[in-house]
Amino acid sequence: DTAVSQTPKYLVTQMGNDKSIKCEQNLGHDTMYWYKQDSKKFLKIMFSYNNKELIINETVPNRFSPKSPDKAHLNLHINSLELGDSAVYFCASSQYGRGGQPQHFGDGTRLSIL
Amino acid sequence: KQEVTQIPAALSVPEGENLVLNCSFTDSAIYNLQWFRQDPGKGLTSLLLIQSSQREQTSGRLNASLDKSSGRSTLYIAASQPGDSATYLCAVSPRAEETSGSRLTFGEGTQLTVNP
Numbered sequence: 001d002t003a004v005s006q007t008p009k010y011l012v013t014q015m016g017n018d019k020s021i022k023c024e025q026n027l028g029h030d031t032m033y034w035y036k037q038d039s040k041k042f043l044k045i046m047f048s049y050n051n052k053e054l055i056i057n058e059t060v061p062n063r064f065s066p067k068s069p070d071k072a073h074l075n076l077h078i079n080s081l082e083l084g085d086s087a088v089y090f091c092a093s094s095q096y097g098r099g100g101q102p103q104h105f106g107d108g109t110r111l112s113i114l
Numbered sequence: 115k116q117e118v119t120q121i122p123a124a125l126s127v128p129e130g131e132n133l134v135l136n137c138s139f140t141d142s143a144i145y146n147l148q149w150f151r152q153d154p155g156k157g158l159t160s161l162l163l164i165q166s167s168q169r170e171q172t173s174g175r176l177n178a179s180l181d182k183s184s185g186r187s188t189l190y191i192a193a194s195q196p197g198d199s200a201t202y203l204c205a206v207s208p209r210a211e212e213t214s215g216s217r218l219t220f221g222e223g224t225q226l227t228v229n230p
Contacts, residue, residue: 004157031216043158043203043220056217090157094216102148103218105157 003027004106006091012112013081020077021109023091030095031055032074033103034066037088046089049074086113116141118206120221127194128229135189135224137204142182145207148218149178149189152201161202162189166209194228201225 004025013019025032033056034046048056049068063079074091088108095101117140127133137147146165150158162171162178164187170179177190187204205218 033218035218040222041201042222043205043218045217045219048217058217092158101216102160102163103216104160105150107155107157 004091004093004104006089006106006109008109009107010110010112012114014114015081015083017081018077018079019081019111020075021089021091021111023074023076023106025072025091025093025104027093027095027104029093029104030071031093032068032071033092033094034074034076035090035092035105037090037108039087043090047074047076081111081113083113086111116144116206116208116219118204118219118221120202120204120224122224123222124225124227126227126229129194129196131194131228132190132192133194133226135191135202135204135226137187137189137221139185139187139206139219141208142185143209144182145209145216147178147180147187148205148207149176149187150203150205152203152223154200158203191226194226196228196230198228199226 007022031050033048037043047066052068065077068074090108091106092103094103119138121136148163149161164171164180175192180187201223203223205220207216
């Protein structure tokens with residue numbers, strides 16, 4: 001069984017469109033994250049939710065809006081997509097929301113903006 | 115601001131060789147350090163996590179050490195195999211966020227190729 005699953009795996013769309021990426025974890029974790037990996041493979045955190053509450057919000061444009069309907073799901077909606085949004089977006093989760101526990105990652109969503 | 119650096123950026127070794135990957139971080143006030151493996155087109159797989167109070171962790175042929183005061187960690191891979199070929203990333207968790215979530219700061223990774 002997949003522990004952290006993201007959909008879709010690939011997303012190709014036009015500039016200016018709005019799109020969503022979904023993430024689900026079946027590990028029973030209470031904290032979930034979104035990371036962005038750019039073309040140089042550098043990973044940077046975007047958001048973190050603990051029990052549906054936003055706890056980390058990095059300097060991310062307002063066009064990006066995370067939503068956590070429950071602690072097993074964290075979705076990412078992006079408005080007015082720009083060329084610079086092209087990247088791989090990774091979802092992750094961890095136990096108890098504490099820094100002492102390893103984070104488990106999904107396989108990523110490869111977003112390409114035309 | 116925490117910065118994480120990994121050296122070398124790329125490494126190519128023959129099968130069977132022992133090797134060391136290096137990670138350094140600028141702010142020693144960390145809660146833990148985690149080593150990940152990333153295969154092409156895949157997500158990250160957690161290999162080892164070292165708490166700030168620990169000096170090392172071992173899993174099979176992998177051994178990770180942590181010297182928090184000097185801001186360094188190493189990942190030692192014994193008897194390397196072609197299947198070890200991947201990008202290895204280290205990431206640190208800041209102490210200020212030990213109770214709720216963790217803002218992992220990643221290095222840029224070391225791309226390892228083990229040749230048969």
